[in-house]
Each structure stands twice: as structure tokens, then as C-alpha cells.
Amino acid sequence: MLEELNQAFTKYRKKWEQLVNDRTDKSFFQGLKPTAIAWKTEDLAEFDRRFRELRELSDQIHLGWINERWLGTFHLKDSSLQDSIRLVKLMQRRPGSSDAVGLDHVDFYSSQVEGAETILKAEPGLKWSPEDNGHCHWLSIWFADTEAKLRTGTTVDVCIQELQDVNKSLGLDG
Numbered sequence: 001m002l003e004e005l006n007q008a009f010t011k012y013r014k015k016w017e018q019l020v021n022d023r024t025d026k027s028f029f030q031g032l033k034p035t036a037i038a039w040k041t042e043d044l045a046e047f048d049r050r051f052r053e054l055r056e057l058s059d060q061i062h063l064g065w066i067n068e069r070w071l072g073t074f075h076l077k078d079s080s081l082q083d084s085i086r087l088v089k090l091m092q093r094r095p096g097s098s099d100a101v102g103l104d105h106v107d108f109y110s111s112q113v114e115g116a117e118t119i120l121k122a123e124p125g126l127k128w129s130p131e132d133n134g135h136c137h138w139l140s141i142w143f144a145d146t147e148a149k150l151r152t153g154t155t156v157d158v159c160i161q162e163l164q165d166v167n168k169s170l171g172l173d174g
Contacts, residue, residue: 001050001053001054001057002057002076002079002081005037005039005081005088005103006081006082008037008039008102008103009037009081009082009083009085009103009106010082011103012103012106012146013082013083015143015144015146016106016143016148018144019141019143019144019148022125023123023126024122024123024124025119025122025123028116028119032108032109032110032148032150033083033108033109034083034085034106034107034108034109035085035087035107035108035109035151035154035155036073036085036087036088036089036106036107036154036155037081037085037087037088037089037103037106037107038088038089038090038091038103038104038105038106038107039088039089039090039091039102039103039104040091040092040093040099040100040101040102040103040104041090041091041092041093041101042093042101043092043093044070044092046101047070047072047090047092050090051063051072051090054072054074054088054090055074057074057076057077057078057079058074058075058076058077058088059075059076059077060074060075060077061073061074061075062156062159062162062163064159064162066133067094067133068094068095069091069092069093069094069095070090070091070092071089071090071091071092072089072090072091073087073088073089073090073155073156073158073159074087074088074089074090075087075156076088087107087154087155087156089107089155091104100145103146104146104147105140105146105147105148105149106147106148106149107138107148107149107151107154107155108148108149108150108151109150109151109152109153109154110139110150110151110152111152112152116139116150117130117139120139120141126141126143127141127142127143128140128141128142131149133158135158135161135162135165136151136153136157136158136161137152138150138151
């Protein structure tokens with residue numbers, strides 16, 4: 001699966017480079033660091049098959065039932081993808097959705113999402129929006145039939161927050 005992820009990321013990277021070239025604040029976009037590749041599966045059977053493939057390559061895995069579908073986060077133990085990416089997010093397509101499958105988006109680290117909003121607002125013709133899932137906030141940028149998510153942390157931070165919420169729900173705090 002790593003080769004498939006790398007091939008898809010190569011195509012994504014070309015689209016990203018075109019987006020960067022079309023921006024007025026090129027240095028901001030060039031400074032964003034990709035941290036995770038998200039792969040969307042058609043159904044649970046494909047999710048399970050891909051999960052097994054990624055499990056063999058990973059040393060840490062988080063699995064969560066979010067918005068009526070399974071989401072898995074994998075930290076690659078002995079390998080990395082292009083640009084030293086070691087996080088893979090596996091996403092089951094939502095029930096009833098006709099979203100494309102395969103590479104869904106790439107997460108990029110941005111040290112300050114609020115400052116990024118000011119930069120994105122100044123970019124002509126850029127389609128973007130702030131988003132939130134209850135555990136984290138990010139900025140989504142849509143371009144060339146794909147998406148980038150700008151985050152102040154990584155998807156591991158989201159996994160930690162989800163587990164902390166589960167821990168609190170146990171009602172064991174003094």
C-alpha cells in the first residue's frame with residue numbers, strides 16, 4: 001500500500017505545487033509541512049483490508065468511530081512516505097456518500113491557524129473554510145479536485161484528545 005500512497009501523493013504534489021505557484025503569498029504555502037496522507041475507502045470490507053495492510057507496517061494505531069464511519073490513524077514504524085510523512089489516515093466513506101475514494105486529502109502543519117486565515121482571505125480565488133469536529137479545528141483548502149487541511153498539530157493530537165474524552169467519560173475523576 002505504501003507504493004500506492006506514494007504514487008497518489010506524487011500526483012497530489014503536482015496539484016499542490018500548481019496551487020502554490022498561483023498564490024500571492026508563495027512563502028506561506030511553501031512553508032507548510034505535510035504531516036499525514038488520508039486515504040478514503042469505498043466500504044467497510046476495503047477499510048478492513050487496508051487496515052490489515054497498514055497494521056503490519058505500523059507501531060501505533062488509533063481507531064475511532066466518528067460520524068458514522070471508522071477512521072484509523074497509523075504511525076509507520078520502519079518506513080516513511082515521500083516528504084518523510086509517517087502518518088496515514090484511513091477513512092471509511094460515509095454511508096450514502098458518493099465521495100471519491102483513494103487519496104482524500106493531505107494534512108499540513110501550520111503554526112497558527114488564526115494567522116493562516118488572514119493569509120487565506122487575502123488570496124484571490126482560493127476556496128477554503130474553517131472546520132471543526134469537536135476535538136480540533138483546521139482550515140480546509142479545496143483545489144484541483146482534492147483538499148489540504150491546515151492544522152496547528154497533527155492527527156495524533158486529535159487521537160489523544162479523543163482518548164482523553166473517552167477517559168473523562170468513564171467518570172473516575174475524583
